[in-house]
Amino acid sequence: MLLTQTTTPEDVKALDRAELPLLCGEIRHAILESSAAVGGHVAPNLGVVELTVALHRVFNSPIDKIVFDVSHQTYAHKALTGRAYTYIDPERFGEASGFANPDESEHDLFAMGHTSTSVSLGCGLAHARDLAGDAYNVITIIGDGSLSGGLAFEGFNNAADLDSNLIIIVNDNDQSIAENHGGLYRNLAELRASNGTCERNVFRAMGLDYRYLDAGNDVLALVDALQELRNIDHPIVLHISTAKGKGFEPAQSDPEHWHHVGPFDMATGRKLCPGHPSEPAPRTYADITGEALSAAIERDPQVVGITAATPYIMGFTPELRTAAGKQFVDVGIAEEHAVTFATALACSGAKPVFGVYGTFLQRAYDELWHDLCLNDAPATILVFGASIFGTTSETHLSFFDISMLGGLPNMHYLAPAC
Structure with a gap:
C-alpha cells in the first residue's frame, strides 16, 4: 500500500510519476473508509485528491506556503503531512481535526473553517515574504462557491497589486454546498465551456494573469501545470475544473447531500443513525x-x-x-x-x-x-x-x-x- 509509505511531502516527491494515480486512488479509498465510520466532509475532499497530491509533488511545504480556503477539503493534505493514521487506522479514525489546525502540523498555516479567506491570507503571506527578502511560493486554493463571499473579492483586488509570486488556484466544481447562485457563475460556466478562452473573464478583468486546466482530476496534468507556475514572478489564477465527490457515485451524483455527512454504509451510500447503525437517520x-x-x-x-x-x-x-x-x-x-x-x-x-x-x-x-x-x-x-x-x-x-x-x-x- 503506497499510502502507508507516503506520509510526507518528501515521500510524494520520491514516487515514480506513474505511481501518483495509484496513490490518489488509495487516498480516496482511505477518506471514504474513515468518513463512513465517523462522518465528515466527503464530497469536497474527494474532489481535490489529485490537486493535493500534485501540490505536494511540485511544491516544498511548509517552506512554500499552501492555504486551503475553508479547509474542509484538507483530508488528503493531512494524510500527506504526517497524519495518514487518521484515515487508515480504524482505531484512530477522526483523531485529526476536520479542518486546518496549526497545533497538529507545521503544514497547516492557520486555524480556519470559514469561507473566502484564502486569497487575503495569501496576500499577507506574500507581502511578508517580500518584506523579508525571501523567495518561496505562496499558493492559495479557493473553491468556486467561496468566490461569492465579499472577502474573496477584496483579496483578489489586493492580489492584483502585488508584483511578486502568488498562485491562486480556483477549484471550480460548479457547486457551492448546494448549487451556485449569482452572475459570477455564468462567467465561470463560459470559461469552462470555452476552455478558458472566452473574451469575458472576471479574473483578467480584476487585473490578474490567468490559466485554465479542464483536467482538474488528472494528477499528471496538474503536476505539469503547477510545474510551469512554480516560482512565477507575479500573481496568477490557475482555474481548474474538478468533480465534487469524485470517485464515489452517491457523492458525485448528489454533492449537496454529501457535502458533510455522518456515518454511512460505503457499499450502499445509506446514511446511518449514530449509535444505531441499523436504523435510518432520524427526523431533524x-x-x-x-x-x-x-x-x-x-x-x-x-x-x-x-x-x-x-x-x-x-x-x-x-x-x-x-x-x-x-x-x-x-x-x-x-x-x-x-x-x-x-x-x-x-x-x-x-x-x-x-x-x-x-x-x-x-x-x-x-x-x-x-x-x-x-x-x-x-x-x-x-x-x-x-x-x-x-x-x-x-x-x-x-x-x-x-x-x-x-x-x-x-x-x-x-x-x-x-
Whole structure:
C-alpha cells in the first residue's frame, strides 16, 4: 500500500510519476473508509485528491506556503503531512481535526473553517515574504462557491497589486454546498465551456494573469501545470475544473447531500443513525423547519426564505426550493449580504426568514447592528446549531450567539433552554 509509505511531502516527491494515480486512488479509498465510520466532509475532499497530491509533488511545504480556503477539503493534505493514521487506522479514525489546525502540523498555516479567506491570507503571506527578502511560493486554493463571499473579492483586488509570486488556484466544481447562485457563475460556466478562452473573464478583468486546466482530476496534468507556475514572478489564477465527490457515485451524483455527512454504509451510500447503525437517520429540526416555512410561503406571498448557501440546514430540499420560486433566495456564501438583503425586504413590507448556522452568523455582525437593528427591521433569523453546537474544530463552534446577539438593540433573541 503506497499510502502507508507516503506520509510526507518528501515521500510524494520520491514516487515514480506513474505511481501518483495509484496513490490518489488509495487516498480516496482511505477518506471514504474513515468518513463512513465517523462522518465528515466527503464530497469536497474527494474532489481535490489529485490537486493535493500534485501540490505536494511540485511544491516544498511548509517552506512554500499552501492555504486551503475553508479547509474542509484538507483530508488528503493531512494524510500527506504526517497524519495518514487518521484515515487508515480504524482505531484512530477522526483523531485529526476536520479542518486546518496549526497545533497538529507545521503544514497547516492557520486555524480556519470559514469561507473566502484564502486569497487575503495569501496576500499577507506574500507581502511578508517580500518584506523579508525571501523567495518561496505562496499558493492559495479557493473553491468556486467561496468566490461569492465579499472577502474573496477584496483579496483578489489586493492580489492584483502585488508584483511578486502568488498562485491562486480556483477549484471550480460548479457547486457551492448546494448549487451556485449569482452572475459570477455564468462567467465561470463560459470559461469552462470555452476552455478558458472566452473574451469575458472576471479574473483578467480584476487585473490578474490567468490559466485554465479542464483536467482538474488528472494528477499528471496538474503536476505539469503547477510545474510551469512554480516560482512565477507575479500573481496568477490557475482555474481548474474538478468533480465534487469524485470517485464515489452517491457523492458525485448528489454533492449537496454529501457535502458533510455522518456515518454511512460505503457499499450502499445509506446514511446511518449514530449509535444505531441499523436504523435510518432520524427526523431533524431541519425537516420540521422546511415543512413549516414551506407552509408559510404557500399561505402568504410576502414570506421569503433566505439562505447563504446552506439550504439543507432549513430543510429546503431542491423540490421545496423549486416550489417556493422567488419566495426562497439563496444569496451564495454571503452572510453579510443576506442580513442587509433581509433588512430591505422587511422595510419594504416583505416577511424575510434567514436561516443560518450560528458559527457563520458571526461574519455578519456589523450588518446585524448597522442595518437590521439600527433600522428596527422586522425580520426573523433562525440560528441553527446555536449555543451548544460544536465539532472537532474550534472554527465551527457556535457558542457565541447569545453574547453576540443578546446585547443588540431592537432585537429579541430567543434561545431554547432544553
